[in-house]
Amino acid sequence: MVDLFDKLRMEEGPLAKYSHLPDDYFFFPKLEGEIGPRMKFNGKNVLNWSLNNYLGLANHPEVRKADAEATATYGLAAPMGARMMSGNSVHHIELEKQLAAFIKKEDVMLLNYGYQGVFSIIDALVSRKDVIVYDAESHACIIDGVRLHMGKRFVYAHNNLENLEKQLQRATKLANETGGGILVITEGVFGMSGNMGDLKGVVELKKKYNFRLLVDDAHGFGTMGPTGAGVGEEQGVQDEIDLYFSTFAKSMASIGAFVAGEKKIVKYLRYSVRSQIYAKSLPMPLVIGALKRLELLKKHPEFRTDLKKIMAAMKTGLKERGFMINPTQTPPTPVLFKGGVGEAANMSMDLRENYGIFCSVVIYPVVPKDVIMFRIIPTASHSMADVEETLNAFSALKSKLDDGFYRKEELVAVTKS
Numbered sequence: 001m002v003d004l005f006d007k008l009r010m011e012e013g014p015l016a017k018y019s020h021l022p023d024d025y026f027f028f029p030k031l032e033g034e035i036g037p038r039m040k041f042n043g044k045n046v047l048n049w050s051l052n053n054y055l056g057l058a059n060h061p062e063v064r065k066a067d068a069e070a071t072a073t074y075g076l077a078a079p080m081g082a083r084m085m086s087g088n089s090v091h092h093i094e095l096e097k098q099l100a101a102f103i104k105k106e107d108v109m110l111l112n113y114g115y116q117g118v119f120s121i122i123d124a125l126v127s128r129k130d131v132i133v134y135d136a137e138s139h140a141c142i143i144d145g146v147r148l149h150m151g152k153r154f155v156y157a158h159n160n161l162e163n164l165e166k167q168l169q170r171a172t173k174l175a176n177e178t179g180g181g182i183l184v185i186t187e188g189v190f191g192m193s194g195n196m197g198d199l200k201g202v203v204e205l206k207k208k209y210n211f212r213l214l215v216d217d218a219h220g221f222g223t224m225g226p227t228g229a230g231v232g233e234e235q236g237v238q239d240e241i242d243l244y245f246s247t248f249a250k251s252m253a254s255i256g257a258f259v260a261g262e263k264k265i266v267k268y269l270r271y272s273v274r275s276q277i278y279a280k281s282l283p284m285p286l287v288i289g290a291l292k293r294l295e296l297l298k299k300h301p302e303f304r305t306d307l308k309k310i311m312a313a314m315k316t317g318l319k320e321r322g323f324m325i326n327p328t329q330t331p332p333t334p335v336l337f338k339g340g341v342g343e344a345a346n347m348s349m350d351l352r353e354n355y356g357i358f359c360s361v362v363i364y365p366v367v368p369k370d371v372i373m374f375r376i377i378p379t380a381s382h383s384m385a386d387v388e389e390t391l392n393a394f395s396a397l398k399s400k401l402d403d404g405f406y407r408k409e410e411l412v413a414v415t416k417s
């Protein structure tokens with residue numbers, strides 16, 4: 001037997017092997033100043049490509065005003081208590097109504113957080129007899145929801161319809177035996193790769209198999225589809241998505257989330273989603289702030305057009321310069337390099353310190369051991385000059401990487417090159 005804390009002190013979690021790297025630099029960095037493309041990091045001005053503020057709403061003057069006024073009027077405490085008991089309000093109901101109308105679903109239920117919302121929705125939807133079939137590259141909140149499930153689950157290879165069909169055959173056989181149902185879960189836009197979920201293909205399988213579809217469209221809401229209603233709208237299959245989920249943490253630049261679908265099922269969820277029933281209601285300023293954001297999202301399609309312009313320029317520029325990127329049509333733009341963790345740290349530091357660019361770097365175990373992934377998040381607030389500056393910096397980094405510059409001792413790049 002061991003003392004639990006002794007064991008944890010030795011392990012410190014899956015990322016502990018990188019804990020010798022400077023505190024607050026690679027992990028838990030502090031970006032300061034007004035949210036936007038130009039912020040301060042480590043005392044220096046940086047061009048920032050790491051926030052999911054896709055439409056640039058975070059710092060929109062009308063958003064700031066609505067947030068401030070709602071906070072002055074209600075404070076952060078209201079409404080007190082869980083929604084079901086004492087925490088309901090006309091604003092919560094209004095936001096649900098407006099969201100439902102916007103994404104063309106019968107009803108919407110607000111959630112305090114996306115992460116807890118998703119795993120709790122999954123928990124509420126299925127019982128021991130039911131079967132879950134989910135995409136292999138699903139977000140951690142989906143995986144946690146699947147972990148809570150007491151019955152069987154089958155994972156299908158990422159976006160692979162052939163493999164999904166195979167898993168659906170297994171699931172159908174099992175559900176026929178248990179008398180349960182099938183829940184398929186995927187994402188609208190996969191946040192790491194930028195791949196769009198093949199919702200059209202998944203929906204097509206409904207003709208052959210009996211299942212219900214839950215889509216987490218955290219990165220698609222506001223960015224995809226002719227009106228910004230998400231990937232279901234983009235692919236013309238919004239009606240076939242049985243439960244549509246999104247968070248307010250990306251395009252809406254806030255906190256909170258929602259799930260949408262058929263009235264009776266949403267009602268069932270209101271009485272069953274444990275992370276909402278047993279938690280305090282979403283604070284009023286966040287609800288009123290979300291109403292303002294939704295109004296702006298609908299009123300200003302040019303935010304989405306601007307985002308797409310920056311996104312296209314970045315993707316085209318990277319491709320023309322020979323970078324390895326995923327050929328996607330969604331905002332997240334990962335750029336891949338061959339190299340180890342030491343090189344990743346050096347490159348990232350060089351980019352920040354010598355080129356003044358802040359961009360999240362993703363390393364093993366999220367990507368394979370010899371892959372370095374810089375994840376560029378274009379937003380409507382970026383300019384074409386920002387794109388050009390970044391392309392030039394990445395070209396310089398690539399030459400240095402190819403020359404072995406970053407293979408020197410770890411963290412040498414901070415000294416001016």
Ligand SMILES: Cc1ncc(COP(=O)(O)O)c(C=O)c1O
Binds near residue numbers: 191
């Ligand atoms: C696909 C996906 N689902 C859910 C979440 C969680 O949302 P929230 O930040 O509102 O908890 C995220 C956020 O990273 C996400 O990318």
